[in-house]
Amino acid sequence: MDSHQPPTVALITGANSGLGYAIACRIIVEFFTPRTNDYPAASNAGTLIICLATRSIEKAQSAIASINAFLSSRLPERERSRLELAHVTMDLSSPISIVAAAAELRKRYLRIHYVFCNAAVVPFVRIDWTMAAQQLATNFIQALTVPRYKIQGVGWLTDTHSKLYNTSNGSDAAESPPPPELGAAFAANVFGHYYLLHEVMETLHTPATSPENLSRVIWVGSIESDPITFDIEDIQGIKSTQPYESSKTLTDILVLGSYLPGAREHFRSYTTISGREASMVPPTDSIPPLFLIAHPGIISTTIVAIPWWQACAKNVGFWLCRAFGSPWHCIYPFVGANAPVWLALSPHVDLIKGRKWGSACIRGNGEIILETEVDSDVAAHAARLWSQMESIRQRWKVGLESQRWPQ
Protein backbone atom coordinates (compact mmCIF):
# COMPACT_ATOMS: atom_id res chain seq x y z
CA MET A 1 0.00 0.00 0.00
CA ASP A 2 1.05 3.60 -0.60
CA SER A 3 2.29 4.76 2.74
CA HIS A 4 2.65 8.45 1.71
CA GLN A 5 -0.94 9.26 0.98
CA PRO A 6 -3.72 8.95 3.57
CA PRO A 7 -6.19 6.28 2.52
CA THR A 8 -9.73 7.03 1.39
CA VAL A 9 -12.09 5.37 3.87
CA ALA A 10 -15.69 4.34 3.14
CA LEU A 11 -17.97 2.91 5.82
CA ILE A 12 -21.05 0.98 4.66
CA THR A 13 -23.77 -0.17 7.04
CA GLY A 14 -25.72 -3.33 6.23
CA ALA A 15 -22.88 -4.29 3.90
CA ASN A 16 -23.38 -8.04 4.07
CA SER A 17 -26.34 -8.24 1.72
CA GLY A 18 -28.45 -6.58 -0.95
CA LEU A 19 -27.70 -2.96 -1.69
CA GLY A 20 -25.00 -2.53 0.97
CA TYR A 21 -22.98 -5.40 -0.47
CA ALA A 22 -23.50 -3.99 -3.98
CA ILE A 23 -22.38 -0.52 -2.86
CA ALA A 24 -19.17 -2.09 -1.57
CA CYS A 25 -18.52 -3.85 -4.90
CA ARG A 26 -19.47 -0.85 -6.98
CA ILE A 27 -17.48 1.80 -5.16
CA ILE A 28 -14.37 -0.36 -5.47
CA VAL A 29 -14.89 -0.81 -9.20
CA GLU A 30 -15.69 2.85 -9.84
CA PHE A 31 -12.89 4.13 -7.60
CA PHE A 32 -10.20 2.16 -9.37
CA THR A 33 -11.57 1.80 -12.88
CA PRO A 34 -13.93 4.70 -13.63
CA ARG A 35 -15.74 4.11 -16.89
CA THR A 36 -17.62 7.32 -17.60
CA ASN A 37 -17.36 11.04 -17.01
CA ASP A 38 -19.82 10.64 -14.16
CA TYR A 39 -17.25 8.65 -12.30
CA PRO A 40 -14.07 10.69 -12.50
CA ALA A 41 -10.76 8.99 -11.93
CA ALA A 42 -10.13 9.13 -8.20
CA SER A 43 -8.17 12.34 -7.69
CA ASN A 44 -5.71 10.56 -5.48
CA ALA A 45 -4.32 7.31 -6.64
CA GLY A 46 -3.95 6.15 -3.07
CA THR A 47 -5.49 3.33 -1.17
CA LEU A 48 -9.13 2.62 -0.53
CA ILE A 49 -10.37 1.12 2.72
CA ILE A 50 -13.88 -0.30 2.67
CA CYS A 51 -15.20 -0.92 6.16
CA LEU A 52 -18.20 -3.22 6.20
CA ALA A 53 -20.49 -2.64 9.17
CA THR A 54 -22.49 -5.78 9.94
CA ARG A 55 -24.33 -7.36 12.83
CA SER A 56 -21.84 -10.21 13.20
CA ILE A 57 -18.24 -11.01 12.33
CA GLU A 58 -19.35 -14.09 10.40
CA LYS A 59 -21.56 -11.98 8.11
CA ALA A 60 -18.67 -9.59 7.44
CA GLN A 61 -16.23 -12.41 6.73
CA SER A 62 -18.61 -14.05 4.34
CA ALA A 63 -19.20 -10.71 2.54
CA ILE A 64 -15.46 -10.10 2.29
CA ALA A 65 -14.93 -13.56 0.77
CA SER A 66 -17.66 -12.83 -1.81
CA ILE A 67 -16.24 -9.39 -2.62
CA ASN A 68 -12.81 -10.92 -3.16
CA ALA A 69 -14.30 -13.52 -5.51
CA PHE A 70 -16.20 -10.76 -7.36
CA LEU A 71 -13.05 -8.66 -7.73
CA SER A 72 -10.85 -11.48 -8.97
CA SER A 73 -12.17 -10.95 -12.50
CA ARG A 74 -12.88 -7.19 -12.20
CA LEU A 75 -9.82 -5.60 -10.62
CA PRO A 76 -6.23 -5.93 -11.82
CA GLU A 77 -3.71 -7.05 -9.22
CA ARG A 78 -2.00 -3.62 -9.16
CA GLU A 79 -5.23 -1.98 -7.98
CA ARG A 80 -6.12 -4.90 -5.73
CA SER A 81 -3.00 -4.22 -3.71
CA ARG A 82 -4.33 -0.72 -2.95
CA LEU A 83 -7.57 -2.02 -1.48
CA GLU A 84 -8.21 -3.02 2.11
CA LEU A 85 -11.42 -4.73 3.23
CA ALA A 86 -12.13 -4.18 6.90
CA HIS A 87 -15.16 -4.72 9.11
CA VAL A 88 -16.79 -3.52 12.28
CA THR A 89 -19.66 -5.11 14.18
CA MET A 90 -22.66 -3.03 15.18
CA ASP A 91 -26.35 -3.34 15.78
CA LEU A 92 -27.94 -0.06 14.75
CA SER A 93 -30.96 -0.76 16.96
CA SER A 94 -28.77 -0.52 20.02
CA PRO A 95 -27.09 2.75 21.03
CA ILE A 96 -24.84 0.69 23.31
CA SER A 97 -23.55 -1.34 20.38
CA ILE A 98 -23.17 1.85 18.31
CA VAL A 99 -21.09 3.57 20.97
CA ALA A 100 -18.71 0.59 21.10
CA ALA A 101 -18.41 0.41 17.30
CA ALA A 102 -17.84 4.18 17.06
CA ALA A 103 -15.01 3.97 19.60
CA GLU A 104 -13.39 1.29 17.47
CA LEU A 105 -13.81 3.38 14.29
CA ARG A 106 -12.31 6.48 15.93
CA LYS A 107 -9.36 4.43 17.07
CA ARG A 108 -8.77 3.06 13.60
CA TYR A 109 -9.44 5.97 11.27
CA LEU A 110 -8.37 9.60 11.53
CA ARG A 111 -10.72 10.41 8.71
CA ILE A 112 -13.76 8.71 7.15
CA HIS A 113 -14.56 10.12 3.72
CA TYR A 114 -17.82 8.38 2.89
CA VAL A 115 -20.49 6.86 5.08
CA PHE A 116 -23.31 4.96 3.40
CA CYS A 117 -26.27 4.86 5.80
CA ASN A 118 -27.78 1.87 4.09
CA ALA A 119 -28.92 -0.70 6.68
CA ALA A 120 -32.66 -0.92 7.20
CA VAL A 121 -35.47 -3.18 8.27
CA VAL A 122 -39.06 -3.50 7.16
CA PRO A 123 -41.12 -4.71 10.14
CA PHE A 124 -43.00 -7.00 7.80
CA VAL A 125 -45.83 -9.20 9.09
CA ARG A 126 -47.71 -10.48 6.05
CA ILE A 127 -49.22 -9.56 2.71
CA ASP A 128 -52.79 -8.35 2.56
CA TRP A 129 -53.82 -10.35 -0.50
CA THR A 130 -57.09 -8.49 -1.06
CA MET A 131 -55.30 -5.17 -1.12
CA ALA A 132 -52.53 -6.67 -3.29
CA ALA A 133 -55.06 -7.93 -5.84
CA GLN A 134 -56.77 -4.54 -5.94
CA GLN A 135 -53.53 -2.58 -6.36
CA LEU A 136 -52.14 -5.01 -8.95
CA ALA A 137 -55.36 -4.87 -10.95
CA THR A 138 -55.57 -1.07 -10.79
CA ASN A 139 -51.96 -0.22 -11.56
CA PHE A 140 -49.54 -3.10 -11.95
CA ILE A 141 -46.35 -1.02 -12.11
CA GLN A 142 -47.31 1.14 -9.15
CA ALA A 143 -48.20 -1.98 -7.15
CA LEU A 144 -44.65 -3.27 -7.67
CA THR A 145 -43.05 0.12 -7.05
CA VAL A 146 -44.92 1.43 -4.03
CA PRO A 147 -46.70 -1.62 -2.59
CA ARG A 148 -49.32 -0.65 -0.04
CA TYR A 149 -50.24 -4.24 0.82
CA LYS A 150 -47.29 -5.05 3.11
CA ILE A 151 -48.80 -5.33 6.57
CA GLN A 152 -46.24 -4.11 9.08
CA GLY A 153 -45.95 -4.44 12.84
CA VAL A 154 -47.47 -1.49 14.68
CA GLY A 155 -45.78 -0.37 17.91
CA TRP A 156 -42.71 -2.55 17.50
CA LEU A 157 -39.88 -1.33 19.70
CA THR A 158 -36.23 -2.24 20.08
CA ASP A 159 -35.32 -4.24 23.17
CA THR A 160 -32.40 -1.98 24.17
CA HIS A 161 -34.54 0.22 26.35
CA SER A 162 -36.12 -2.64 28.26
CA LYS A 163 -32.71 -4.27 28.76
CA LEU A 164 -31.39 -1.05 30.26
CA TYR A 165 -34.33 0.17 32.27
CA ASN A 166 -36.62 -2.74 33.04
CA THR A 167 -34.00 -5.02 34.42
CA SER A 168 -31.97 -4.59 37.51
CA ASN A 169 -28.47 -4.07 36.16
CA GLY A 170 -26.96 -2.54 39.22
CA SER A 171 -27.21 1.06 38.02
CA ASP A 172 -28.96 3.98 39.63
CA ALA A 173 -31.93 4.47 37.32
CA ALA A 174 -33.12 7.48 39.33
CA GLU A 175 -30.05 9.51 38.37
CA SER A 176 -31.74 10.87 35.26
CA PRO A 177 -35.04 10.24 33.51
CA PRO A 178 -34.78 7.37 31.04
CA PRO A 179 -34.46 8.21 27.34
CA PRO A 180 -37.43 7.50 25.11
CA GLU A 181 -38.07 4.02 23.82
CA LEU A 182 -37.11 3.51 20.18
CA GLY A 183 -39.41 2.32 17.41
CA ALA A 184 -37.87 -0.68 15.65
CA ALA A 185 -37.82 0.75 12.11
CA PHE A 186 -36.93 4.25 13.31
CA ALA A 187 -33.98 2.91 15.31
CA ALA A 188 -32.39 0.74 12.63
CA ASN A 189 -33.21 2.92 9.63
CA VAL A 190 -32.67 6.44 10.96
CA PHE A 191 -31.75 6.97 14.58
CA GLY A 192 -29.00 4.33 14.76
CA HIS A 193 -27.21 6.00 11.86
CA TYR A 194 -27.86 9.44 13.30
CA TYR A 195 -26.36 8.41 16.63
CA LEU A 196 -23.40 6.71 14.96
CA LEU A 197 -22.54 9.73 12.81
CA HIS A 198 -22.40 12.00 15.83
CA GLU A 199 -20.21 9.50 17.68
CA VAL A 200 -17.67 9.48 14.81
CA MET A 201 -18.13 13.17 13.92
CA GLU A 202 -14.48 14.01 14.46
CA THR A 203 -13.54 11.62 11.66
CA LEU A 204 -16.07 13.26 9.34
CA HIS A 205 -14.75 16.80 9.69
CA THR A 206 -12.49 18.18 6.98
CA PRO A 207 -9.81 20.77 7.70
CA ALA A 208 -10.98 24.17 6.48
CA THR A 209 -7.91 24.25 4.28
CA SER A 210 -9.33 21.60 1.93
CA PRO A 211 -13.01 22.47 1.47
CA GLU A 212 -13.08 20.63 -1.86
CA ASN A 213 -12.61 17.35 -0.06
CA LEU A 214 -15.58 17.27 2.36
CA SER A 215 -16.68 13.98 3.83
CA ARG A 216 -20.00 12.79 2.45
CA VAL A 217 -22.75 10.98 4.30
CA ILE A 218 -24.93 9.19 1.78
CA TRP A 219 -28.29 8.25 3.27
CA VAL A 220 -30.16 5.53 1.42
CA GLY A 221 -33.72 6.67 0.92
CA SER A 222 -36.56 5.05 -0.92
CA ILE A 223 -39.00 5.77 -3.66
CA GLU A 224 -41.62 4.59 -1.15
CA SER A 225 -41.27 7.62 1.11
CA ASP A 226 -44.51 9.55 1.20
CA PRO A 227 -45.77 12.32 3.50
CA ILE A 228 -49.03 10.38 3.95
CA THR A 229 -47.09 7.75 5.87
CA PHE A 230 -45.47 10.28 8.19
CA ASP A 231 -46.88 11.98 11.27
CA ILE A 232 -44.82 14.79 12.79
CA GLU A 233 -46.36 13.98 16.18
CA ASP A 234 -45.00 10.43 15.91
CA ILE A 235 -41.62 10.80 14.21
CA GLN A 236 -40.59 7.30 15.28
CA GLY A 237 -43.58 5.83 13.46
CA ILE A 238 -44.53 3.83 16.57
CA LYS A 239 -48.25 4.26 15.94
CA SER A 240 -47.89 4.05 12.18
CA THR A 241 -49.14 1.16 10.08
CA GLN A 242 -46.26 1.98 7.69
CA PRO A 243 -43.24 2.49 9.94
CA TYR A 244 -40.76 1.66 7.15
CA GLU A 245 -42.15 4.31 4.80
CA SER A 246 -42.40 6.72 7.74
CA SER A 247 -38.68 6.23 8.49
CA LYS A 248 -37.75 6.85 4.86
CA THR A 249 -39.89 10.00 4.74
CA LEU A 250 -38.16 11.24 7.89
CA THR A 251 -34.81 10.56 6.22
CA ASP A 252 -35.77 12.69 3.21
CA ILE A 253 -36.72 15.62 5.42
CA LEU A 254 -33.67 15.40 7.67
CA VAL A 255 -31.20 15.20 4.82
CA LEU A 256 -32.77 17.76 2.50
CA GLY A 257 -33.59 19.99 5.47
CA SER A 258 -30.01 20.01 6.72
CA TYR A 259 -29.27 22.83 4.24
CA LEU A 260 -32.18 25.02 5.28
CA PRO A 261 -31.80 28.04 7.58
CA GLY A 262 -34.42 26.80 10.10
CA ALA A 263 -32.55 23.56 10.79
CA ARG A 264 -29.07 25.03 10.60
CA GLU A 265 -28.77 25.68 14.33
CA HIS A 266 -29.61 22.03 15.16
CA PHE A 267 -27.38 20.74 12.37
CA ARG A 268 -24.56 22.85 13.79
CA SER A 269 -25.10 21.52 17.33
CA TYR A 270 -25.21 17.98 15.94
CA THR A 271 -22.07 18.29 13.84
CA THR A 272 -20.02 20.33 16.30
CA ILE A 273 -17.02 18.53 17.66
CA SER A 274 -16.85 19.08 21.38
CA GLY A 275 -15.57 17.57 24.60
CA ARG A 276 -13.73 14.33 24.02
CA GLU A 277 -13.70 14.82 20.28
CA ALA A 278 -12.27 18.34 20.29
CA SER A 279 -8.98 17.11 21.66
CA MET A 280 -8.60 14.76 18.72
CA VAL A 281 -8.79 17.27 15.87
CA PRO A 282 -6.31 19.90 14.79
CA PRO A 283 -6.99 23.26 16.42
CA THR A 284 -7.76 24.84 13.04
CA ASP A 285 -11.34 25.30 11.84
CA SER A 286 -12.92 22.30 10.24
CA ILE A 287 -15.96 21.71 8.08
CA PRO A 288 -18.72 19.17 8.85
CA PRO A 289 -19.76 16.50 6.35
CA LEU A 290 -22.28 16.93 3.56
CA PHE A 291 -25.57 15.07 3.95
CA LEU A 292 -26.78 13.55 0.68
CA ILE A 293 -29.60 11.21 -0.26
CA ALA A 294 -30.02 8.56 -2.94
CA HIS A 295 -32.27 5.57 -3.49
CA PRO A 296 -31.66 2.40 -5.48
CA GLY A 297 -34.89 2.35 -7.44
CA ILE A 298 -36.44 -1.09 -6.99
CA ILE A 299 -34.07 -4.00 -6.59
CA SER A 300 -34.36 -7.66 -5.82
CA THR A 301 -33.30 -8.26 -2.21
CA THR A 302 -34.64 -10.01 0.86
CA ILE A 303 -35.55 -6.89 2.85
CA VAL A 304 -39.16 -8.08 2.91
CA ALA A 305 -39.08 -11.63 4.21
CA ILE A 306 -41.42 -13.55 1.91
CA PRO A 307 -41.40 -17.24 0.92
CA TRP A 308 -39.29 -18.25 -2.09
CA TRP A 309 -42.23 -18.66 -4.45
CA GLN A 310 -43.48 -15.16 -3.68
CA ALA A 311 -39.94 -13.83 -4.21
CA CYS A 312 -39.85 -15.54 -7.62
CA ALA A 313 -43.23 -14.07 -8.56
CA LYS A 314 -42.06 -10.65 -7.39
CA ASN A 315 -38.97 -10.87 -9.61
CA VAL A 316 -41.05 -11.83 -12.62
CA GLY A 317 -43.23 -8.83 -11.83
CA PHE A 318 -40.15 -6.58 -11.66
CA TRP A 319 -39.03 -7.73 -15.12
CA LEU A 320 -42.51 -7.09 -16.49
CA CYS A 321 -42.48 -3.57 -15.02
CA ARG A 322 -39.16 -2.96 -16.71
CA ALA A 323 -40.42 -4.36 -20.00
CA PHE A 324 -43.41 -2.02 -19.78
CA GLY A 325 -41.19 1.00 -19.33
CA SER A 326 -40.70 1.52 -15.58
CA PRO A 327 -37.37 3.33 -15.17
CA TRP A 328 -37.14 2.46 -11.49
CA HIS A 329 -36.93 -1.34 -11.74
CA CYS A 330 -33.15 -1.65 -11.63
CA ILE A 331 -33.61 -5.21 -10.27
CA TYR A 332 -29.88 -5.92 -9.80
CA PRO A 333 -28.45 -4.45 -6.57
CA PHE A 334 -25.25 -3.47 -8.43
CA VAL A 335 -27.36 -1.29 -10.73
CA GLY A 336 -29.25 0.07 -7.72
CA ALA A 337 -25.90 1.08 -6.21
CA ASN A 338 -25.30 3.51 -9.08
CA ALA A 339 -26.84 6.63 -7.49
CA PRO A 340 -25.43 6.14 -3.95
CA VAL A 341 -21.91 5.54 -5.28
CA TRP A 342 -22.19 8.44 -7.71
CA LEU A 343 -23.06 10.75 -4.81
CA ALA A 344 -19.85 9.68 -3.11
CA LEU A 345 -17.54 10.09 -6.10
CA SER A 346 -19.13 12.85 -8.15
CA PRO A 347 -17.14 16.08 -8.42
CA HIS A 348 -20.40 18.04 -8.97
CA VAL A 349 -21.06 18.91 -5.33
CA ASP A 350 -23.38 21.84 -6.02
CA LEU A 351 -25.50 19.66 -8.29
CA ILE A 352 -25.85 16.70 -5.97
CA LYS A 353 -26.58 18.38 -2.64
CA GLY A 354 -30.07 19.36 -1.55
CA ARG A 355 -31.74 16.95 -3.99
CA LYS A 356 -32.78 13.32 -3.94
CA TRP A 357 -31.24 11.06 -6.59
CA GLY A 358 -32.30 7.63 -7.73
CA SER A 359 -30.79 4.78 -9.70
CA ALA A 360 -32.80 4.04 -12.81
CA CYS A 361 -32.65 2.02 -15.98
CA ILE A 362 -34.01 3.00 -19.35
CA ARG A 363 -34.56 0.38 -22.01
CA GLY A 364 -32.03 0.97 -24.78
CA ASN A 365 -29.99 3.46 -22.73
CA GLY A 366 -29.05 1.33 -19.75
CA GLU A 367 -28.26 2.84 -16.37
CA ILE A 368 -29.03 6.44 -15.54
CA ILE A 369 -29.42 8.55 -12.43
CA LEU A 370 -32.63 10.53 -12.07
CA GLU A 371 -33.58 13.28 -9.70
CA THR A 372 -36.54 12.13 -7.63
CA GLU A 373 -39.36 14.36 -6.53
CA VAL A 374 -39.92 14.68 -2.79
CA ASP A 375 -43.53 15.38 -1.84
CA SER A 376 -42.86 16.18 1.81
CA ASP A 377 -42.87 19.81 2.87
CA VAL A 378 -39.23 19.81 3.87
CA ALA A 379 -39.05 23.52 4.66
CA ALA A 380 -42.06 23.34 6.98
CA HIS A 381 -40.84 20.36 9.01
CA ALA A 382 -37.04 20.32 8.93
CA ALA A 383 -36.34 22.56 11.94
CA ARG A 384 -38.79 20.74 14.21
CA LEU A 385 -37.57 17.30 13.17
CA TRP A 386 -33.90 18.20 13.59
CA SER A 387 -34.73 19.58 17.01
CA GLN A 388 -36.58 16.38 17.99
CA MET A 389 -33.77 14.16 16.70
CA GLU A 390 -31.23 16.15 18.67
CA SER A 391 -33.39 15.89 21.77
CA ILE A 392 -33.70 12.10 21.47
CA ARG A 393 -29.96 11.76 20.83
CA GLN A 394 -29.03 13.90 23.81
CA ARG A 395 -31.43 12.04 26.09
CA TRP A 396 -29.90 8.73 25.05
CA LYS A 397 -26.40 10.10 25.51
CA VAL A 398 -27.21 11.27 29.05
CA GLY A 399 -29.12 8.05 29.73
CA LEU A 400 -26.21 5.83 28.71
CA GLU A 401 -23.72 7.91 30.65
CA SER A 402 -25.82 7.90 33.79
CA GLN A 403 -26.27 4.14 33.53
CA ARG A 404 -22.50 3.80 33.36
CA TRP A 405 -23.09 1.22 30.69
CA PRO A 406 -19.79 -0.07 29.28
CA GLN A 407 -18.90 2.40 26.49
Ligand SMILES: NC(=O)c1ccc[n+]([C@@H]2O[C@H](COP(=O)([O-])OP(=O)(O)OC[C@H]3O[C@@H](n4cnc5c(N)ncnc54)[C@H](OP(=O)(O)O)[C@@H]3O)[C@@H](O)[C@H]2O)c1
Ligand atom coordinates in the same frame (compact mmCIF):
# COMPACT_ATOMS: atom_id res chain seq x y z
N1 LIG B 1 -34.85 -3.48 -2.05
C1 LIG B 1 -35.36 -2.39 -2.60
O1 LIG B 1 -36.03 -2.42 -3.67
C2 LIG B 1 -35.14 -1.05 -1.97
C3 LIG B 1 -35.83 0.04 -2.49
C4 LIG B 1 -35.63 1.29 -1.92
C5 LIG B 1 -34.73 1.44 -0.90
N2 LIG B 1 -34.06 0.37 -0.41
C6 LIG B 1 -33.13 0.61 0.69
O2 LIG B 1 -31.91 -0.06 0.46
C7 LIG B 1 -31.27 -0.30 1.72
C8 LIG B 1 -30.79 -1.73 1.76
O3 LIG B 1 -31.89 -2.60 1.69
P1 LIG B 1 -31.81 -3.99 0.91
O4 LIG B 1 -32.98 -4.01 0.02
O5 LIG B 1 -30.46 -4.21 0.37
O6 LIG B 1 -32.16 -4.99 2.10
P2 LIG B 1 -31.32 -6.16 2.80
O7 LIG B 1 -30.64 -7.01 1.79
O8 LIG B 1 -32.25 -6.79 3.76
O9 LIG B 1 -30.19 -5.35 3.59
C9 LIG B 1 -30.45 -4.71 4.80
C10 LIG B 1 -29.17 -4.72 5.58
O10 LIG B 1 -29.39 -3.96 6.77
C11 LIG B 1 -28.87 -4.71 7.85
N3 LIG B 1 -29.55 -4.37 9.09
C12 LIG B 1 -30.88 -4.43 9.35
N4 LIG B 1 -31.11 -4.06 10.62
C13 LIG B 1 -29.90 -3.76 11.16
C14 LIG B 1 -29.48 -3.35 12.43
N5 LIG B 1 -30.35 -3.17 13.45
N6 LIG B 1 -28.17 -3.13 12.64
C15 LIG B 1 -27.28 -3.32 11.66
N7 LIG B 1 -27.61 -3.72 10.43
C16 LIG B 1 -28.91 -3.95 10.19
C17 LIG B 1 -29.12 -6.16 7.48
O11 LIG B 1 -28.28 -6.97 8.26
P3 LIG B 1 -28.67 -8.51 8.63
O12 LIG B 1 -28.21 -9.32 7.47
O13 LIG B 1 -27.90 -8.76 9.87
O14 LIG B 1 -30.15 -8.56 8.83
C18 LIG B 1 -28.75 -6.12 6.02
O15 LIG B 1 -27.36 -6.23 5.86
C19 LIG B 1 -32.30 0.04 2.78
O16 LIG B 1 -32.03 1.31 3.30
C20 LIG B 1 -33.62 0.06 2.02
O17 LIG B 1 -34.55 0.92 2.61
C21 LIG B 1 -34.24 -0.88 -0.92
